Amino acid sequence: MKIETRIAQLISKDLEIEAGNVFLRHIHPDAEMTMSSETRDVARQLFAANCMKGNTFLARTIFERMENLNMIDAQTWATMMHLLAKEGHIDSVGSIYERHQSVLHVPAYLLEVVLRCLLESRRMSSAKNLFFTRFRDDENGGLCGAFLDGLWRKTRNINLIVTEFRDILSKLANLERLPTEKVFNPLVKAFVENGQYEDAEALVADMPKVHDVQPGIRTLGLLLYARALSCDWEGVHAGLREIHRLGFTRDKRSFAYVFDRVFLEFYPGHSGREIVDFVVHCIETFDLAPDKVLHRHILEALVERGNADLIGQINRMAKDRQWNTGVDQDYFLGVLNARRVSMQDSPVGFWRMLQAAKIQYGQVASSRRLLGTGSSSYSLDRSVLYPIHQPADETFARTLNDLVQTKPISNYVPLRKQMENHINGGRFDEALQAFRTAGYAGYVLKPNHIHLAVISSLLGRGRLGLADAQIIIKSEYPYWLKGPKIRTNPQFPLVPPIFFQQVLQLGDNVSDSTLYKVALFEYYHLCQDTPNLTVKHHALASLSKRLMSTRQNRRAINILTAVYKSKWRKTHGFDQVLFKMLIRAFTHSKNLRGVWWCIMAVLARQEPVHRDFFVEVQRLMPYMEKICTRSESDNPDASRNIKVLHRLSSVLRHSMKGDEAWINRTPRPSSKSNSRTQVVSRSAEEQRNLPEGSLESMLEQFDEEMELDLLMSGNPHPEQRLKQVWGEYSLLTQDRWLPEDAEYPRKPSVEIN
Numbered sequence: 001m002k003i004e005t006r007i008a009q010l011i012s013k014d015l016e017i018e019a020g021n022v023f024l025r026h027i028h029p030d031a032e033m034t035m036s037s038e039t040r041d042v043a044r045q046l047f048a049a050n051c052m053k054g055n056t057f058l059a060r061t062i063f064e065r066m067e068n069l070n071m072i073d074a075q076t077w078a079t080m081m082h083l084l085a086k087e088g089h090i091d092s093v094g095s096i097y098e099r100h101q102s103v104l105h106v107p108a109y110l111l112e113v114v115l116r117c118l119l120e121s122r123r124m125s126s127a128k129n130l131f132f133t134r135f136r137d138d139e140n141g142g143l144c145g146a147f148l149d150g151l152w153r154k155t156r157n158i159n160l161i162v163t164e165f166r167d168i169l170s171k172l173a174n175l176e177r178l179p180t181e182k183v184f185n186p187l188v189k190a191f192v193e194n195g196q197y198e199d200a201e202a203l204v205a206d207m208p209k210v211h212d213v214q215p216g217i218r219t220l221g222l223l224l225y226a227r228a229l230s231c232d233w234e235g236v237h238a239g240l241r242e243i244h245r246l247g248f249t250r251d252k253r254s255f256a257y258v259f260d261r262v263f264l265e266f267y268p269g270h271s272g273r274e275i276v277d278f279v280v281h282c283i284e285t286f287d288l289a290p291d292k293v294l295h296r297h298i299l300e301a302l303v304e305r306g307n308a309d310l311i312g313q314i315n316r317m318a319k320d321r322q323w324n325t326g327v328d329q330d331y332f333l334g335v336l337n338a339r340r341v342s343m344q345d346s347p348v349g350f351w352r353m354l355q356a357a358k359i360q361y362g363q364v365a366s367s368r369r370l371l372g373t374g375s376s377s378y379s380l381d382r383s384v385l386y387p388i389h390q391p392a393d394e395t396f397a398r399t400l401n402d403l404v405q406t407k408p409i410s411n412y413v414p415l416r417k418q419m420e421n422h423i424n425g426g427r428f429d430e431a432l433q434a435f436r437t438a439g440y441a442g443y444v445l446k447p448n449h450i451h452l453a454v455i456s457s458l459l460g461r462g463r464l465g466l467a468d469a470q471i472i473i474k475s476e477y478p479y480w481l482k483g484p485k486i487r488t489n490p491q492f493p494l495v496p497p498i499f500f501q502q503v504l505q506l507g508d509n510v511s512d513s514t515l516y517k518v519a520l521f522e523y524y525h526l527c528q529d530t531p532n533l534t535v536k537h538h539a540l541a542s543l544s545k546r547l548m549s550t551r552q553n554r555r556a557i558n559i560l561t562a563v564y565k566s567k568w569r570k571t572h573g574f575d576q577v578l579f580k581m582l583i584r585a586f587t588h589s590k591n592l593r594g595v596w597w598c599i600m601a602v603l604a605r606q607e608p609v610h611r612d613f614f615v616e617v618q619r620l621m622p623y624m625e626k627i628c629t630r631s632e633s634d635n636p637d638a639s640r641n642i643k644v645l646h647r648l649s650s651v652l653r654h655s656m657k658g659d660e661a662w663i664n665r666t667p668r669p670s671s672k673s674n675s676r677t678q679v680v681s682r683s684a685e686e687q688r689n690l691p692e693g694s695l696e697s698m699l700e701q702f703d704e705e706m707e708l709d710l711l712m713s714g715n716p717h718p719e720q721r722l723k724q725v726w727g728e729y730s731l732l733t734q735d736r737w738l739p740e741d742a743e744y745p746r747k748p749s750v751e752i753n
Contacts, residue, residue, distance in 0.1 A: 003027070004042045016049045017618040020058050025622065029068035040071050051079055055615045056087050057580075067099070074104045081106075085113050091425050093117035098126055106130065108137045112146050119150030122421045124410040135171055141180035144168050148186035152193075155412040161190045169211075181207075181216045188222045197226040217248035221258030228265040236262060244286045252289045260294045263301070272306025276313060283317070290318075292325040299332060303339045415443065419452040420533055423523065426542025428460030432468075439476070447497065448530050450476045451522070454503060458519035459543055462512035466503070473500045513558050516543065520559065524568055535572055537563070544581045553589040557582065561712055576602055576613040583613075587620045590627050592641055595620075596690050597711055599648045600702050609655040617649055637689045644690040651695055 003026045010019035023046055027039065043066055050059040063080045066072055077100050084092045094117055097106075106114055111134055118127035131147045138144055148168070152161050165187050172179055184207055191200035204223055207213040220243050227235040240259075249255045259282060267275050279298060282288045290298065295318065302311045315332075318325070327335075347356045410418070415438050422431035435453040439445055453472050457465035477496060499522050506515075520540060527533040540563055547556040560582045564574050579598050586594030599617065602609060624645055628638040691698060 004036075004038050007042050007046055011046060011049050016046070016053050016055060017058060017615055019046055020050060020055070020062055021619055021622050023062060024065060024619075027065065027069070029065060035069060035071070043069075043071055044076060047076060048079070051083050054611060056083055056089070057612050058615050058619055059083060060092070061619075063096075072100065072104070074107075077104050078107050078110055081114060081117075082110055085117055090117040091121045091421075094121040094123045094126065095425075097130075098123065101126065101130070106134070108134075111137060112143055115143060116146055116150060119147070119154060121425075122154055122410070122413050122418060124151070124154070124413060125408060128409050132171075136175065141182035144179075145182035145186055148183070149189070151409075151412075152186055152190045154417070155414075156194075157412045158190055158194045158196070160409070160412050161187055179211055179213055181213055181219055184211075184213065184215075185218055185222065188219055192222050192226045192229070197230060200226055217243060217251055217254045217258060220246075220248065221254075221261070224258060225261045225265075228262045231265075231269070233266070236266075240282065240286060249286045249288070253291065255286070256289060256291045256294050259288055260297060263294065263297060267301035267305060270305070272302055272310045275301055275305055276310050279314070280317070283321070289321075290323055290325060292327060295323060295325040295327045296331075296335060299327065299335055300339055303336055304343070411437070411441075414532075415445075415449055416452065416530065416533060419449070419456065420527070423452065423456055423459065424536060424538035424542065426539070426546055428456045431456040432460070445476055445480060447477070447480065448526065448533075450480070451497070451499065451526050454500070455519045455523045455526070458503075458515045459523075459539070462515050463508065463510065466506060466508075466510070466515065469503055473504060513555050516555070516559050517562050520563070521566065521568075535568070537568075537572065537575070537578055541577060541581055544578075544585065548581075548585055548588065551588070553585045556585040557589065557591075557594070560585065561708065564708070576610045580613050580616045584616065584620065587623050587627075591711075592624065592627060592645070592690060593688070593711055595624060595645070596648070597704075597707055599652065600699070600707075601704050603648075603651060603655060604699055604702050604704060608658055609652050611656055614649075614652045614656045617652055621645065621649060640692055641690045644692050647695065 003022065007019045007022055010016070010022065023043065027043070043062070047059060047062050047066065050062060060080065063072070063076065066076065077096070081093045081096055084090075084096070093114065097114055097118065111130070115127055115130055118124075118130065127147065127150065131143065134143070148161060148164060151157075151164060155161075165183075168183060169179060172183075184203065188200050188203055191197070191203065200223060204215050204219055207215055207219070220239065224236060224239040224243070227233075227239060243249060243255070243258070263279070266278060270278070275298075279288075283290075298314060299311065302314065311332075318327070347353050415434065418434045419431040422428065422434065432453060435445070435449060435456070438449070450472060453476075454469040457469040457472065459465075461468070473496075477500060499518075502518070520543065523539060524535055527535045540560065544556040544560055547553070547559070560578060563569065563578075564582075579602050583595055583598040586592075586598060602613060625642055628642045628645075
């Protein structure tokens, strides 16, 4: 039977995963010259079928094979980006877009989706190019608003936003189009969040006079928020009355959102009675109808600032007016418990709250308006601060006329966020390039930037990158030490960080696996300690995928299991995406026991199996069957192992479809304890074969940690030692070294010259 016919038959039977396996196994990447039109049609049909069934990663694998075969057209490209965006894989959307942007055309209905993905993944140059290339297709200003809003959120550079805003107005004038409210809102928001309230007021005043655009509820809501930030409560009440007079309060959803932002600024400085009076007044006067978010915020405020009587008054009002927000008694008790926990050891008074915020985020943590300056008004070299309290006529004109220095738009993203994004995406060379570009441009490189550069060098090249990492430390860190210091804390230590000292002491005999693990764990700690960096497993997934692409499967297993055994599994989980990477590595390493452990570990969790994990198991099943078949001469139980794998796959399907019988079946502590003796005494032959007993009883007895120890080392810990090694307290209290503080010895153990 022809391959094309076989694939078509499988698709007609709703066996898209099996059809995808056949396609990937038989249609080789170098077969472009021999591809018939029938094969191309079947490939597109197969890709579309997997997209419709939501098999995201299998569809992407088929798409990549079609790329190699030069079979990508505009519709296939757009469908792949749309599916990935729908599932939240924004970095993959940006990567696929950039590979074909020069030859393919994004459909108009997908423009805003792709633009937002490019901005979210900090591909600023590509986003700007797409935006201005397709500017004519923006009929209502939505694309302009998305572009400006994304720029502000990712760069926080007011001059850049003003410059791009002026360019947009100029291009609209050339097209003889009038701007809409959506064009102005991002700039108004940027002015407000930058502390330039007079400029925001002036811009809104110019909208009807100069541009013939009437401000809507979102624009007026931003001005209301600005007044709340400056504690102008009379102005807030006047703004609410104006919004009501214009009839915007009829839009219940938008008005609730506007009021929520104002309310969050109102309640910390007012008593419980004042909070209730404010809320009741707005409900009765402006017909405010709280949604679930606002209702929850009101209750949280009264938990902190009010008493039981005030909470009862709000609850009775919610019942009488039928808010129907879903906030019932059980929900309120959850809110109460959450607030009680969050307020443990909390500081007393606004000054202590401010100090706590400084310690937590390493920032000024004060209102820009009350401070009297914008974030761009500091001039440390000349030791002056430029106040923003000037007449709006002067400041607004000056702001609009300020020009931004000519430089690539991508460089407006903070360097640490650029490097974090590249590392998470597995683009380690690009992270190093961003670091070097910033250094050549005269940017002040801080220890966290040097940390990220060293980590990128080690993750990107292993032992080959060790020398570069040592050069970066020796050249950049002493230069930073000579500069003036504002403060000393773990981000700005008095002595070279221990990580730098460790890297300098490493020699050529260290293994790649060790360097990968050292760099990866340091990256986790750096993200945890640095404001605005987030601990994620993205870098681990990207590194594992890169290692497997070069057939370093055992190294990928080593790194994935090291993270699984670390405290980061306890604090940030080990999700099914990482199990998917691990089961792929075990399959390519021909380790069926590892495959069995991954599936059992996923089933042992009290959650449904994700479709992507199930699809990956189905995709790998032919490889597992081939492994069993080839080992049949050495292992007479190979056919039994195949049956066990198929049974596990069937259970995965049931769990994925929401079968409560399998979702709620988790290991029992008593059963685990009874089975540990059997695990320790298991023979080598028993370990090589997969158990074929009742899956229900195996799940109840499944000892995830001991099975992994036996799998990786062949010598599991005794039960008492197992509890010590895998206990939550043991994992969470492990750290790299003692924290660095002002009393830490000034003389480092390794001199950096």
